[in-house]
Amino acid sequence: MWIIEKWKLWRVRRQVRKYFADLRQSLTKRLEGGRQIGDRWEKQFGWYDGLIKRDELRQKNIIETLRLIRDINPDASMAIWNFLRLSNQGHTLECVKPTGSPDKTGLAYLNDLSRRIGKLYAGGTDQLVNVLNLSGFTQGALALEIELNEKLDDVVDFHAIDPSSLDFRRNEVGEVELVQRQSDGTYKVLNQEQIFYYPIDPDIGDPYGRSPILPILQIVFFQVEVLRDLKAVAHHQGHARFDISIAEKAIMENLPPSIIAQGPDAVRAFVMNYIYEIEQGFKDLQPDDNFFHPDSVTVSMVGGTNGQSIDVTQIIDVINQQVVTALKQLPILLGRNEGTTETHGSIQWQIYVAGIESIRRGVKRILEQGYNLALQIQGRQSKAKITFNPLRTTDRLAEAQAEQIETQTKIAQIQQGWITSDEAAMEMVGHEAVNEPQMSPSSTVVGGRSRRMQIKRVPKTRKEEDDEFVNEIQTPWASDVARLTSKAIKAIEAQLQSQVKTYVQRLREAEPIPTRFLLPRREDDADPSSEFEKWVLSIILHDADVQIDDWEALLMEWIQQTAEEAGIATLLELEVEMDFDARDEQLLRWLSNRAYESANLLQQTTDHEVIMDLWDVVNEGEYSIDKAEEALRNSFTFSKERAKTIARTEMISAARAGQFYADKQSGIVVGKEWFAAHQPERTRPWHLEADGQIKQLDEPFVVNGEKLMFPGDTSLGATADNIVNCRCGYFRILEGGEKGVNK
Structure with missing residues (x-):
């Protein structure tokens, strides 16, 4: 029966493998290799130089303007300050072997390296992280070059690169290259094993990334125009002025007869001269002079703070809202106190922190690439791991209160018999319960269990x-x-x-x-x-x-x-x-x-x-x-x-x-020698007898009449008596008769 069942299983597995092989063959007949749809920047004619063009809003002159804005605009400067302070709160550097265990020697090398890189910025990874964070927030991309010594056996420095100075180009065979324009107009192909580029939120077909604060340019330019207009309005409407009116009818009714007799031209000249004298008299008045004028002249005040004008505060509020949005900031961080609920404020903070984390992930990735390269040239297979200190997004008191409620809920669920103590403990603390809940002992029948069952009851342990x-x-x-x-x-x-x-x-x-x-x-x-x-x-x-x-x-x-x-x-x-x-x-x-x-x-x-x-x-x-x-x-x-x-x-x-x-x-191990675990009162006697038994690598050990290719092997029919809880091993015998260290 055992042979028949095993044959049936083998047959089913073969049918499954045949099914998937036929499926793969069927798919390959309907599929095509290579790309079928070209990117939007690809051209059809030979005169195209292969460069992937930047979007017009991401040209180098735009990036330079962003740099200028962040230094002269108070809101942009505050946004940069807040982002850099929050994004760089320290980090942890680890070095892990391929097996997952820590590599202490590799970590010591990385710690030494982290203290001497970033020399241009006073040295140290912390300063370099700040520079990379600033590049990501302003330009929407990160670039890092790893400088090696001439012997290619150590790292000289990590250099932060201006991403706007780099371009991407597709070469003759269709591969995308990272290039830099030289002074003679040619493009130098850069080694992407040493120069790393990481875009932030790239668009389809655009490898350059996008700046998170790009919209601030539009808002700042609009803000400048509005402030210029407000200056003129304030100058024109900010001060009260005299409103002087002259009753022309009264002048005409009191004209001297001699002027009337001279005709219309004389009358016009007389009236104009009369008005001119009044105008000049008012212009020559000093601030503390009194007014003296005929009853044909009326003087009143217009303008000033009592006059009607546009609501400047509403315009400023609109601009402030646009500035906050463009800089991806919370209003409170820019000194704007916009009333909001605690719930909405918490959600806004979580979104803001998520934005910071997205740029920190880019910095983490690009620095890990640099550290991994440094480990590789040292001949190590370990990997570097950077972990930035987390930003708290919740209130600790609220967390503690929520945990207390959850604990009480779990206790109630246990008492109702809905879940076990171990299930509740796994959800609350991540491991099984240390002890069972305190309950009254259940009644038992004296002598009501066999010795066999009493022996098999096992207390739970942590x-x-x-x-x-x-x-x-x-x-x-x-x-x-x-x-x-x-x-x-x-x-x-x-x-x-x-x-x-x-x-x-x-x-x-x-x-x-x-x-x-x-x-x-x-x-x-x-x-x-x-x-x-x-x-x-x-x-x-x-x-x-x-x-x-x-x-x-x-x-x-x-x-x-x-x-x-x-x-x-x-x-x-x-x-x-x-x-x-x-x-x-x-x-x-x-x-x-x-x-x-x-x-x-x-x-x-x-x-x-x-x-x-x-x-x-x-x-x-x-x-x-x-x-x-x-x-x-x-x-x-x-x-x-x-x-x-x-x-x-x-x-x-x-x-x-x-x-x-x-x-x-490996090809270098030719033999093996059985090594018994030598555990007092635990090691099987026949395993002790096999201690020192030497065999070729492909030849089985013979232990207690059973064959094993290695301790714990059952492929040749070894039973549970030879394998359960066995901790025996074998020494390697290498080419030339040398004994390996492994057991």
């Missing part, structure tokens, strides 16, 4: 960050695999808890247990009857195939990660110039077979233990659904201790597999 059992193994991959093992324990325990929940639900929904199983029996009749086994299999364990598939998928997910971590660490330790091939066919076949075999074994064990747990309840007498449920939930079968055993066994074996196939890929 989850540790790294699994100590794995971490004690003396290998380069131990710490990384220990961390993965802790996570795998949690995942496997969740799977076990899901199983017991399903089984309990089925038990409650099933028909009552047949009374023939509850009849008294002899004390020595400890094994369940075949009828009882069939009954349990039919009502609870009828989906074993589905459970096996779930276990296989879960185990494959974790052991594949583990094998890759161990393989990478192994090649790094051997110091060979190659990358670990995690898609190695032999390795994948080993992992696939191991996941399938372990899943079958796990489910077979679970089925057997469920039958035995329920049989113990029946054997005790006074069977009830509640007692059966308690027996299943307290069983070792679904406990965290079993999850630990499963995870440790599978993860260590997978790590040894990754190490073994990495040794094969």
